[in-house]
Amino acid sequence: MSQIEVAFPERIPARLGPELTRRVLYLDEDIDDFALIEDGDEITGLRLVGPITRTARPESLIETLMQEAQGLRSVEPKRVWSSRRPSGPGSGIRADDVIRELIDAGDARVHGPGTISLRGAHADLLTVLDDMFAALSMDVAGAEHHRFPTLLGTSVLERGGYLESFPNLLLTVNRLRNTSADFERFRDHRRSGGSLNELESATIPVEYCLPPTMCYYIYDSHVGTRSDELRVLTAVGSSFRFEHRYESPLRRLWDFTIRETVWIGERDDVRRGLERYRGLVTALCDELGLAGLCESAHDPFFLADNGAAKAAAQQMIGSKTELRLFLDDDETVAAASFNQHGQHLAAQYDIGLSDGAPASTACVGIGLERFTLAFLAQHGTDPRRWPSIVARAVAAQADRPGRVAVREWVSST
Amino acid sequence: MEHAKILDRILQFLAGMPGWRGEVEADTPILENGQLDSLGIVSLMGYIEESLGVEIPESEFQFERFATPRSIADLVRDSADGSVAV
Structure with a gap:
């Protein structure tokens, strides 16, 4: 395995390490591993491992990386919530141990890059957590429930600009x-x-893609509509994003499940709806005894036109915030994102208010595998140690009305 | 350079943005009230750079500096190296 070190033309603040990390593995398929070279609170270069050192000019990759990092340097994330449960040294939170335990016990199985399955109570846990978010969406926020197919027309993603903004995440059919x-x-x-x-x-040109998230179906369902009334919709479904770095099962999956809720309407109604929902989700995290934080973030634009400026602007105005839950003493995982799109997406999909102006939209996406992982990392794999609200619901999975009804029918025949 | 002229150009640009809703005056809190979103900021930056010939340094990407049309005009004036094409 070959290895090479490349110095950055300028030093980067160490706090941007996660941003750089996020992008490095998309630079070239042949990068097997890498490390940021740090000097105090600055990053001075990159150590690359893999055949990349033979097949490409690392300097040109660094140039791309520098362009991507521009614009983020001065924007500090703004925190909007910190959990009641503290984190840090001595927290006892250990995601790696939990994943190993699940795999050793056969309760989780890695099927290949970016794919994992859960069984038994741990599969039920994901269902129960989704039920809780579904209750917030449908019973509190008044969302209409939808069930969407997995295949998403390429033209739908094209219309929203996804192909230009996130080509690195795209999976096609x-x-x-x-x-x-x-x-x-x-x-x-x-x-x-x-x-x-x-x-x-x-083969023929790609007609369908795998959905990167549920909300594109919702925008597509509202093309050409005009209304001032606030529309709230929710769906859960499989979502797909290519992630080069897959050696951490459950953290980064190609195939995962999102509970998504979307607001469409007048700007202030949409913003209030999203902020109220964010408050409910973070309060639920406190209720579940989860350690985490919620702070401003930005989309993983990569090589998009003005991507760095868009990311910096998002972070600056807080139009995107992320719920991050702790996986160990310091590592967090983004388990949910809360996004205000302004009128941009509604303009792309011709979704208007009654006077014809584009509506405002916002969405929340909750990554259920990541949320489940963080829950297990913080509460352990033994259901008897889980918060009672969750443990009771998991135990009651066998008594869901549909199952009870079918059991009774079978036993009566 | 004249601050008033810069402010005028910014107000004109904002009011002409596709889908812009509501009145905009010099002290309208356009970030706080959500009138200017992240893509709007990117468009505005492009306009400032191309039409006014001023590049905003990364270090000025702060909420307060984009809070109102007046603060944006201050930012353009402070960032201008020489004249502003108003």
Whole structure:
């Protein structure tokens, strides 16, 4: 394994380390690992490990990285909530131990890069946590419940500008061209031991992508509508984002579950709705005894036009805040994000107020696997040690009305 | 450079932004009331750079400096190295 060190043309404040870390592995597929080289409270360079050192000019990658880091240097995150439960040394929070325990016991299984499954009470835990957020969305915020398909039309993502803003996260869906000649060619190719990856000429342009989040279905469902009334909608579903660094199961998944809630309407109504929901989620975290914080953040724009300026502006005005829960004494994971889009997305999807002006939109996305991981890291894997509100709900999963009804029906026949 | 002219140009730009809602005056708290969102800031920065010929340094990316049209005009004036193309 080869290794190379590259000095940055200028020193970067150490607090931007997580920002740089987030981006480094998207620079080149051949970067297997890396370390930031620190000097006091500054980062002076990068140590890269992997075939990258043979196949590309690291200096050009550093140049890209520097452009991405621009604009974030002076913007400090603004904290809007800190948990009642403290964190820090002696917290006893250990995500790595918990993941190992789950895998060793067979309660979690890593199926490949970025994919993991849970079983039994730990799978039920994720369902129960989602039920709690669903209750906040539907029963408190008055959201309408939706169930969306997994395949999302590429044109829907194109319309929202996702392809330009987050090309690094995109996962697409492909299929063979529907001709007997192509199917025959495919069969012969496979019979001779050929790989799927060598069949580009037999596939058709990408019609569908895997959804990076649920809210695009919601905007697509409202194209061309006009209303001043506040619309609140919620959905849960599988979401997909490519993450190069997958060796930390549950932290960064390609395939994960989001509970998403969206507000569409007049600016002040939307903002109030989002802020109230954020208050409810953070209060629920306190109720569940979770250590965390909520602070201003920005989207992971990467190589997008004005990406650094957009990120800095988001962070400056607090249009995006993230709920971060502790995974150990100092590491946190973003378990939820609260986003105000202004009129931007409504303008893209032609969603208007009654006078024709674009509506305002906002959304909350809660990453259920990450939330579950943080919960387990903080409360342990034994359901008897979980807060009673959760333990009771997990125990009651077998008594959900649908299951009880079917059990009774089977036993009566 | 004339602060009043810079302010005037900024007010004109903001009022002409697609989808801009509500009145805007020199001391309207456009960040706090949500009139100016993050993409609006990026557009405004582009306008300041291209039309007024002033580049805003990263160190000035602070909430207070973008809080009102007047504070933005102050920022443009303070950041100008020489003249402002008003």
